[in-house]
Amino acid sequence: MPEYIYRAITSNGQVVRNRVEDVNRNNLIKKLKNNGLMPISITQVGYKSKKAKANRRNILDIDDIMKQANSANIMQGRLKAKPTLKERINIALAREEKITTRDIIIFTQNFYLLKKANFNNIHALSTIIESTDNLSLRGILQDILAGVESGEYMYTTMEYYSNIFPYIYINMIRVGEMSGSLEKSLEQAVKYLEDVDLTSSRLKKIIIPNVLQLLAILGLLIFGVAYIIPLIQEAFAQSGTTQTLPEITLWFVDFCNGLINVWYIPVIIFSSVIGGVIVYIKTPKGRYDFDYFKYKMPIFGKLIYAMDFSRFMRAMLLNLENGMRIQEALDVSKAVVKNYVMLSIIETAINNILIGASWIEPFENSGLSSSMQTEMLKIGMQTDLIEMMRKLVEYMEMDINNLIQKVMAVLPQVVYSIVGIFLIFLVIVVIVPCIQLYMGGWIFESVDLDIDITM
Numbered sequence: 545m546p547e548y549i550y551r552a553i554t555s556n557g558q559v560v561r562n563r564v565e566d567v568n569r570n571n572l573i574k575k576l577k578n579n580g581l582m583p584i585s586i587t588q589v590g591y592k593s594k595k596a597k598a599n600r601r602n603i604l605d606i607d608d609i610m611k612q613a614n615s616a617n618i619m620q621g622r623l624k625a626k627p628t629l630k631e632r633i634n635i636a637l638a639r640e641e642k643i644t645t646r647d648i649i650i651f652t653q654n655f656y657l658l659k660k661a662n663f664n665n666i667h668a669l670s671t672i673i674e675s676t677d678n679l680s681l682r683g684i685l686q687d688i689l690a691g692v693e694s695g696e697y698m699y700t701t702m703e704y705y706s707n708i709f710p711y712i713y714i715n716m717i718r719v720g721e722m723s724g725s726l727e728k729s730l731e732q733a734v735k736y737l738e739d740v741d742l743t744s745s746r747l748k749k750i751i752i753p754n755v756l757q758l759l760a761i762l763g764l765l766i767f768g769v770a771y772i773i774p775l776i777q778e779a780f781a782q783s784g785t786t787q788t789l790p791e792i793t794l795w796f797v798d799f800c801n802g803l804i805n806v807w808y809i810p811v812i813i814f815s816s817v818i819g820g821v822i823v824y825i826k827t828p829k830g831r832y833d834f835d836y837f838k839y840k841m842p843i844f845g846k847l848i849y850a851m852d853f854s855r856f857m858r859a860m861l862l863n864l865e866n867g868m869r870i871q872e873a874l875d876v877s878k879a880v881v882k883n884y885v886m887l888s889i890i891e892t893a894i895n896n897i898l899i900g901a902s903w904i905e906p907f908e909n910s911g912l913s914s915s916m917q918t919e920m921l922k923i924g925m926q927t928d929l930i931e932m933m934r935k936l937v938e939y940m941e942m943d944i945n946n947l948i949q950k951v952m953a954v955l956p957q958v959v960y961s962i963v964g965i966f967l968i969f970l971v972i973v974v975i976v977p978c979i980q981l982y983m984g985g986w987i988f989e990s991v992d993l994d995i996d997i998t999m
Contacts, residue, residue: 546683548572548588552581559584567690570704588683643681643708649737651681656730665692665726684708697721712736712855715879719859722876723866732858739851739944746952754959761966768974769800776977793973828884835884839912843954847947849912852886854940861933870929871897885912 550572551561560581566572569586576583651672658668669689676682684705691701699718702709713733720729773793803810824830839849859877868876871894878890892906904925908918917936924932 546588546687548586550576550586551584552576553584555580567694568687568701568704643678643684645737645741647678647681648709648713649734649741651676651685652730652734652737656727656734659727659730665698681708710737710740711882712880716855716859718879719862719876723863723868725862725866728862732855732862736855743948746948747955750952750955751959754956754963757963758966761963761970765966765970765974768970769797772974773797773977789977790972793977796973832884832888835886838883839885843951843958847944847951848883849886850940850944850947852881852883853913853917854937854944855880856886856890857933857937857940861930861937864930864933870903874903885910 546568547563547565548569549561549563551559553559564572566575569588572586573583654672654675655668658671663671666689669685669692673682673685673689676685687705688698688701692698697718699714699721702714702717706714713736716729716733716736717726720726723729773789776789825834839845841848856877859880860873863873863876864870874890874894874897878887881887881890889906889910889912893903896905897903902925904918904921907913907921916939920932920936920939921929924930924936
């Protein structure tokens with residue numbers, strides 16, 4: 545059972561702090577408000593096993609709260625209460641154990657296997673909880689179990705933990721629960737998480753080493769301009785030679801010096817641009833434009849659309865197999881998509897059904913779906929839609945694998961090109977002057993100059 549430390553204000557302005565157990569945070573908030581308390585902060589600090597249920601300190605009424613609360617922790621007004629050392633340690637320890645994608649994958653795989661073995665949700669969750677080592681995940685699963693035992697769907701509790709369970713994952717579970725095919729949804733969720741994890745690891749292997757190389761080159765460039773170039777300039781000046789550093793080196797040094805003198809101007813411009821973009825993206829039109837850019841962006845655009853379209857088709861196939869009509873399947877399945885462009889296409893498809901038009905037409909007119917995808921759907925409408933959608937999902941899986949291979953082939957070339965440009969610039973700006981100094985031609989020139997002067 546999750547444990548929480550809360551701070552709340554009573555009706556007469558007193559601030560109360562207490563440590564309690566409850567099935568979830570939402571339930572605790574409801575209890576506090578029902579008993580005349582306005583929550584200020586609620587921090588989850590740990591979990592108790594089910595054996596500790598007899599020692600629960602759940603809140604019943606305001607009198608119980610005031611009896612349990614330490615009088616030293618009750619203050620007039622809205623003064624901030626500092627947590628005790630023990631509370632700070634508990635909070636630190638509770639936050640230390642992070643829930644990774646691998647933890648979610650293992651939980652989903654286990655849950656899927658138990659569902660295949662005809663376990664009901666309560667029995668399956670109880671079994672998984674007992675074998676879960678991660679305390680943070682165990683507490684969340686206990687929270688989900690408490691919701692299921694009270695008659696709620698699993699996804700309703702998962703929505704509260706959106707920082708742990710991905711949006712798409714939650715809605716896959718939602719589709720499965722609403723359509724009565726949770727087992728198939730779990731299978732899809734496992735595949736989705738594994739694909740995302742695999743793609744992420746592949747991208748990291750390509751991007752991280754090259755980013756580190758790029759940062760190292762930038763560091764050498766900055767060090768060369770800030771320290772090495774001034775030393776070379778000083779050596780040239782003291783020798784009296786007429787030779788100078790390369791023009792591009794002098795230009796870059798002047799540029800950096802000028803940038804340092806007015807550093808606040810580019811910072812303000814950069815911050816304003818980033819802030820403006822963020823504000824624009826938060827508007828409905830900005831979000832739509834940004835999501836459209838995701839689908840049309842170089843390298844990744846086609847892959848992102850293919851993954852969203854495939855995920856939507858899988859969810860729709862699941863609903864159609866469970867007897868839903870096309871309109872209902874479209875409406876329920878759109879929950880697995882987050883992109884505004886895809887959502888607008890789906891909404892248009894639903895509206896087309898209402899007016900008697902083709903629901904496939906919006907996908908075709910968007911210019912994002914390939915002719916193969918739309919033609920398979922059209923043939924399915926004339927023959928067997930469910931069977932054709934199965935084939936479409938198989939085709940999309942192969943198409944996504946091909947797109948991933950293309951991305952993996954193109955991305956290193958792009959990254960290497962950027963690193964190469966910076967490396968060439970480093971050689972021209974910093975390395976060439978160093979070679980010039982090392983070769984020492986300017987020394988002989990300065991010696992000849994001294995001889996001419998003495999003669």
